[in-house]
Structures are given as C-alpha cells and as structure tokens.
Amino acid sequence: MLRLAMTTNSETFERVRGPLADRGIAVDHVQAKERALRVSGGSADSEEFAGFDAGFVYPSRLMEGAVVAARLSVPWVNDREAVLTSRNKAGVLAALDAAGLPTPRTAMVSNPVDEAAVTEAVEPFSYPVVVKPNSATRGVGVATASDLDSLLGVVDYLNLVHDYRATGDKSYLIQEFLPDARDYRAMVVDGAYVGAVERELPPDAVEEGRWKHNVHRGAEATGVDLPDRARELVERTAEVLGIDYLGVDLLETDGRLVVNETNARPTVDAVTKYEPDFYDRLAGLIERTAAGEN
Known part of the structure; x- marks a missing residue:
C-alpha cells in the first residue's frame, strides 16, 4: 500500500483518509509546525519520517517545510515552488493576464x-x-x-x-471591487475540473454589510455545477501556473467571470460536492507523484 504524508490534520485530512485508503493509499499525519524538529545531530525521531512514498502538499510554513521535506525525502503533490507560485496573488494574476485569462x-x-x-x-x-x-x-x-x-x-x-x-x-x-459577485471555489486535479462550490454568507451577514465569502469567516459552501466556460477557465488557470492540484477562486457578476485568486493548498470539501471521479483522479495523481512521473 502506498503511504502518503499529509502535513495538515484539519478537515482535508479527515475527509480524504477513507476514500484514498479504498484506493490503496494510506494517509498519515506528519506534524510540521508548533513543535520541535530535529535538524541534525541524531536520529531519535527518524522513525516518524520513514516509510513514506509521497507528500501532500508542501507545508504552509516554508521554514519548517524545508526541514520536514529533508527528513521525509519524498516527492510532493504540489511542492514548494507550487505553493509559492499560488501564494503570490499578484504573480498569479500577472501570469493569467499575460495568458489572456480574465482577472479583476x-x-x-x-x-x-x-x-x-x-x-x-x-x-x-x-x-x-x-x-x-x-x-x-x-x-x-x-x-x-x-x-x-x-x-x-x-x-x-x-x-x-x-x-x-x-x-x-x-x-x-x-x-x-465587484459588487454582488457570486463567489466560487473550483477544484482542478491533474489538469481536469473535478467540481466546485459556491460560497455564500448568510443573509443576515450580508444585511450587516459583510462581503467576504470565505468559509473560515462564516460562509457556507454549496456544491454547484459550473458551465463549460468556467470549467475551461479553471483548467486553463492550472495549466498556465503549472500546478497539478489547485483551488481556483472565481467571481461572477454582470456577465463577467474572472479568476480572483488561487490556492495550492485547498481544503477538500464533502465528496458530494465534486464530480464522481474526484478521488480516482486524486489517487492517480498521488500514484504518479510517488513514481516520480511529475
């Protein structure tokens, strides 16, 4: 069974463990922050980092990530470069604009x-x-x-x-500022659109003047079926950035559909909000990464 190191133990970790295990991939948590990490001078914790075939995805804290990556010594689904690329919002928008894709x-x-x-x-x-x-x-x-x-x-x-x-x-x-825009998070795995959610604040929050549709700020994510033009846009976004596993944030208003941001460490939502082949494609990407084919 292929063994996958995951440096987050939040919602994504809990949601993917079962479906990936069903596809021959064991997912284990490797703590990458809020701890002491041995850098050199011994191997007391070497067993903790042994036996993994791939990582998913590079740790959010890049300093700690460098140590964890060295200790694991595995290929990553979304490596350090991918995380850095997506994190630079201006760089993402500049690259997409240069490729002719719509952005704010x-x-x-x-x-x-x-x-x-x-x-x-x-x-x-x-x-x-x-x-x-x-x-x-x-x-x-x-x-x-x-x-x-x-x-x-x-x-x-x-x-x-x-x-x-x-x-x-x-x-x-x-x-x-795009007023009253509908806010979508679409997922791309290995070049293909695999589902999307619409993020919406509750009506009382909107009436209070709030406008940030982030789930971590109280918005609810509902599965949606995006039209072909949106699917093509998010697939093209992942292609331009060269990132295999990507969350793409879209805003739609007054007939405009634009890429607002991307996330190379996107949270995985409930499986019912994605295409039927979501986990098959994700497992395939992990297997190819472990085999060094990326």
Whole structure:
C-alpha cells in the first residue's frame, strides 16, 4: 500500500483518509509546525519520517517545510515552488493576464512608497476598491476603501506592518471591487475540473454589510455545477501556473467571470460536492507523484 504524508490534520485530512485508503493509499499525519524538529545531530525521531512514498502538499510554513521535506525525502503533490507560485496573488494574476485569462483590474504596491505613488496607482480605478495583502489567506487583512482618504488610512496600517524589519512580503494589492459577485471555489486535479462550490454568507451577514465569502469567516459552501466556460477557465488557470492540484477562486457578476485568486493548498470539501471521479483522479495523481512521473 502506498503511504502518503499529509502535513495538515484539519478537515482535508479527515475527509480524504477513507476514500484514498479504498484506493490503496494510506494517509498519515506528519506534524510540521508548533513543535520541535530535529535538524541534525541524531536520529531519535527518524522513525516518524520513514516509510513514506509521497507528500501532500508542501507545508504552509516554508521554514519548517524545508526541514520536514529533508527528513521525509519524498516527492510532493504540489511542492514548494507550487505553493509559492499560488501564494503570490499578484504573480498569479500577472501570469493569467499575460495568458489572456480574465482577472479583476489590479495594481501591486511594493513598500516603501509615498502617498503620491499610492494615489497614482489607484487613479485608473473607481471607488470602492479592495485592498489586500499579496500573500495572506482566508481573507485576512482584506478591506474596502470608499475614497482616497480611507484608502490611505488602510495603507497606513499596512505600512506599520511592513516597517517591521522581519516582515518578508512588503507588497499589497489594490483591486477593483465587484459588487454582488457570486463567489466560487473550483477544484482542478491533474489538469481536469473535478467540481466546485459556491460560497455564500448568510443573509443576515450580508444585511450587516459583510462581503467576504470565505468559509473560515462564516460562509457556507454549496456544491454547484459550473458551465463549460468556467470549467475551461479553471483548467486553463492550472495549466498556465503549472500546478497539478489547485483551488481556483472565481467571481461572477454582470456577465463577467474572472479568476480572483488561487490556492495550492485547498481544503477538500464533502465528496458530494465534486464530480464522481474526484478521488480516482486524486489517487492517480498521488500514484504518479510517488513514481516520480511529475
């Protein structure tokens, strides 16, 4: 039986264990953070990292990930490069735009800059605009600004964070706001669309003025059947980025369908929300990765 190392023990871990075991893949958790990791000078914990054939996917914390990857010494479904590629929101949008795929109008600001540079960057936009960190997840730090003064106020807080010398990513995005957009997370496995969910906030949250449709912020994910043009768009997105296992976030409003973000460490939802061959394709990708065919 093929043995797969998974560095998360959250929803995805619990959901995939049974279906993958049915397909000859044993999934075990390897803790990659919030612990002490032996780097050198002995092998007291070597048994913990032994016997794996592949990893799924590279750890979210890249420093710890380098140690865990060295100890495991296995190929990964979505390696460090894939995770880094997807995490860079501006880089993703630039690559997709260059390939002719639809994305929201976006500008990246790299600190430190003065207010004049921010003012110039936002000139092509209409308010409100979205301001977001370039590499955060789960909607963390994302805000809207209704005018230049409020935008500069949000930027002031980002400047405080970026002023800290240990902050690695000192960039952020200014993006057009798409009101009342439907929010989808589509999944691509090994080049093929395998299902999607629509993420929706409850009506009372919308009435209160909330607009971030992140599941981790209270939205509900419902399985949906996306049309061919959306399926083709997400498959093309994965192809352009060169990522085998990818969550693609789509926004749809006023006849527009755009790629908003991607996630190379997407949460797996309930199997009922995906195509019937979801786990067959996922198992096939893991087997090919373990065999060194990626």
